[in-house]
Amino acid sequence: MGAAALAVVPAARASAAIADAAVVPALVIGTGYGGCVTALRLAEAGVDVHMVEMGMAWDTPGSDGKIFANTTTPDQRSFWLRTKTKQPLSNFLGFPIDKSIPRYTGVLDAEEFAGITVYQGRGVGGGSLVNGGMAVTPKRETFGEILPSVDPAEMYGTYYPRANAELGAALVRPEWFESTAAYQYARVGRKHAQRSNFPYVFVPTVYDWDYMEQEEAGTVPESALAGEILYGNNHGKKSLQKTYLPKIRATGRVTISALHRVVSVVPASGGYLVTIEQLDTTGGVVATKQVTAAKVFFAAGSVGTSKLLVKLKATGALPNLNGEVGAGWGDNGNVMCGRANHLWDPTGSLQSAIPTLGIDNWAAGGAFAEVAPLPTGFETFASFYLSITRTPNRARFTWNPATNKVDLSWQTEWKQVSIAAAKTIFDKINSKEGTIYRTDLFGVYKIWGDHLTYHPLGGAILGRATDNHGRLHGHPGLYVVDGALIPGTTVVNPFVTITALAERNIARIIATDF
Ligand code: FAE
Numbered sequence: 001m002g003a004a005a006l007a008v009v010p011a012a013r014a015s016a017a018i019a020d021a022a023v024v025p026a027l028v029i030g031t032g033y034g035g036c037v038t039a040l041r042l043a044e045a046g047v048d049v050h051m052v053e054m055g056m057a058w059d060t061p062g063s064d065g066k067i068f069a070n071t072t073t074p075d076q077r078s079f080w081l082r083t084k085t086k087q088p089l090s091n092f093l094g095f096p097i098d099k100s101i102p103r104y105t106g107v108l109d110a111e112e113f114a115g116i117t118v119y120q121g122r123g124v125g126g127g128s129l130v131n132g133g134m135a136v137t138p139k140r141e142t143f144g145e146i147l148p149s150v151d152p153a154e155m156y157g158t159y160y161p162r163a164n165a166e167l168g169a170a171l172v173r174p175e176w177f178e179s180t181a182a183y184q185y186a187r188v189g190r191k192h193a194q195r196s197n198f199p200y201v202f203v204p205t206v207y208d209w210d211y212m213e214q215e216e217a218g219t220v221p222e223s224a225l226a227g228e229i230l231y232g233n234n235h236g237k238k239s240l241q242k243t244y245l246p247k248i249r250a251t252g253r254v255t256i257s258a259l260h261r262v263v264s265v266v267p268a269s270g271g272y273l274v275t276i277e278q279l280d281t282t283g284g285v286v287a288t289k290q291v292t293a294a295k296v297f298f299a300a301g302s303v304g305t306s307k308l309l310v311k312l313k314a315t316g317a318l319p320n321l322n323g324e325v326g327a328g329w330g331d332n333g334n335v336m337c338g339r340a341n342h343l344w345d346p347t348g349s350l351q352s353a354i355p356t357l358g359i360d361n362w363a364a365g366g367a368f369a370e371v372a373p374l375p376t377g378f379e380t381f382a383s384f385y386l387s388i389t390r391t392p393n394r395a396r397f398t399w400n401p402a403t404n405k406v407d408l409s410w411q412t413e414w415k416q417v418s419i420a421a422a423k424t425i426f427d428k429i430n431s432k433e434g435t436i437y438r439t440d441l442f443g444v445y446k447i448w449g450d451h452l453t454y455h456p457l458g459g460a461i462l463g464r465a466t467d468n469h470g471r472l473h474g475h476p477g478l479y480v481v482d483g484a485l486i487p488g489t490t491v492v493n494p495f496v497t498i499t500a501l502a503e504r505n506i507a508r509i510i511a512t513d514f
Pocket of ligand 1: 029030031032033034035052053054055119120121122123124125126127128130131132133134135136230260261262263299300301302304305308454455456482483484493494495496498
C-alpha cells in the first residue's frame with residue numbers, strides 16, 4: 001500500500017456530534033476495538049449508531065504539520081490532562097526524563113491507581129492510536145487460560161481470522177528483517193534467546209510493512225523509523241483510523257462525537273437515559289447532554305467500562321448489576337526490563353518502533369517477552385523487553401464515596417510473581433551472555449518496570465458480570481463489548497483477542513436482540 005492510501009481519514013466532525021435530547025437506537029461508549037467492531041456490525045445490520053468518545057478526533061495536524069508528537073519529544077498532544085509527562089521509561093542513565101507540558105486532552109493516559117499506573121489510548125480509535133501494533137493470536141492450547149467459557153472452535157475457525165483480516169495483521173518480510181539496520185535490536189534479542197535455547201516467534205503487526213521498507217529507502221515520511229509509537233504514529237500503522245473506522249463511516253449510519261464523555265446511564269422509558277459531558281481541550285465541561293438510547297454498549301476499555309459500571313451500581317443508577325461488576329481485573333502480567341549488552345553487541349541507533357519478535361517461554365516459565373525497541377536515536381547497548389506473564393493476582397474496582405472516585409485494589413508487590421516469571425528468561429540469558437540487567441531505566445538502581453501495565457483486562461468478566469455474550473445481568477439492553485470482559489490475561493498481547501471476542505459476541509447479539 002502506498003503513502004497516499006495511508007492518509008488519516010477524518011474521524012469525526014464537530015457537526016456530527018450527538019444532540020441534546022436525542023433518542024437513538026444504539027449508543028456505543030468508546031471507540032477502541034470493542035466499540036468499533038460493535039458499531040460496524042450494528043450499522044451493517046441496519047441499526048443507526050452513535051459513538052461517544054471522551055478523547056479527541058485526531059484528524060487535524062498541529063502547528064508542526066503533524067497530528068501526533070514524536071516519542072522523543074513529547075508535547076501537549078502526548079498526555080491526557082497532565083502538566084508533566086509520565087513516560088513509561090522514567091529515567092535514562094538514572095536521570096529522570098519527564099518534563100512539563102501544557103494540560104491538554106492528549107492521546108496517552110497514564111491513569112494512576114494506588115498500586116499501578118494504567119496506560120491507555122484516548123481518542124477516536126482508542127488504544128489503537130498509541131499501541132505497538134503487535135497483533136498476536138494466542139496459541140490454541142492456551143485459549144482455555146484466557147476465556148474458559150468460549151468455544152475455541154468458533155474463535156479459531158471464524159472470529160480470530162475475521163479479526164486479523166479486518167485489522168490487517170501481517171508478518172515482516174523475512175529478507176528485509178534480516179538485512180535492515182532498523183531491526184538489529186530484534187536480531188540481537190533473537191540471538192540471545194537462541195543461545196539460551198528459548199523458542200522465539202515472529203509476531204504479526206498491523207504496521208504497513210511496505211511502508212516501513214519505503215521509510216528506510218527514504219521515499220516516504222518516516223514514522224516507525226522516526227521512533228513514533230507511544231504518542232501516535234503519523235504514517236504506516238494501521239490503527240482503527242485506517243481499518244474499522246473508514247468502514248464505519250462508509251455505512252452512513254454512524255455518528256462519532258469526540259470530546260464527549262459518558263458519566264451516567266440510568267433506566268428510562270424507551271431504554272436508558274445517558275448523560276454525556278462535552279469537553280474542551282483542557283478537560284473543562286462545556287455542555288451536558290442527555291440522550292435516550294434503547295441499547296447501550298460499554299466499550300470504554302477495561303478501566304473505563306469498569307469504572308462506569310462500579311459507580312453506577314454503587315450510586316443506585318443501575319442497582320440490579322450483580323456483585324461481579326468491578327471484579328477480576330488483571331494486568332496481563334506486564335513487567336518491563338532492560339539488559340546491558342557488551343560493547344561488541346550493539347542494538348543500533350536506528351530502531352523501528354514496532355516490535356516484531358517474541359521469546360516464548362510460556363509453557364515452561366509462564367512468560368512471553370516481546371523484544372521491544374528503545375528508539376532513542378543513539379546507541380544504548382541495551383536490549384529492552386516487555387514481558388507478559390502468568391500471574392494469579394486479580395484486583396477489584398470499588399466505589400469510594402469519600403473521594404467520589406473508583407479505587408483499584410492492585411498491590412505493587414503482586415508484580416513479584418511476574419518478575420519471577422520474566423527472570424526464567426532473562427536470568428538465563430544474562431548468565432549465558434555474561435551480561436547484567438540495566439538499572440537506570442525505571443529509577444535510580446531499579447531493574448524492573450513493575451509499576452505499570454499497557455494491557456488492562458477485566459472488571460466485567462464474560463459469564464460472570466454478563467452472560468456468555470456480554471449482556472449485563474440485571475439490566476436488559478446493556479452490553480459490555482471490550483477488554484473488560486476478559487478475565488485478566490490474554491497470554492499474549494490483547495487487541496486481537498478483544499477484537500475477535502467482540503466480533504463473536506455482536507454476531508450473536510444482532511441475531512437475537514434486534
Ligand atoms: P480501548 O482501546 O482502550 O478503547 C476505549 C475507548 O473508550 C478509549 O478511546 C477511551 O478514551 C474511551 N472512553 C473511556 N471512558 C469513556 C467515557 N466515560 N466516555 C466516553 N469514552 C470513554 O478499549 N495491545 C496489543 O495487542 N498489541 C500491542 O502491541 C499493544 N501495545 C500497547 C502499547 C501501549 C502503550 C498501550 C497503552 C496499549 C497497548 N496494547 C497493545 C493494548 C491495547 O491497545 C488495548 O488492549 C486495547 O486498546 C483495548 O481495547 P478496548 O476496546 O478494550
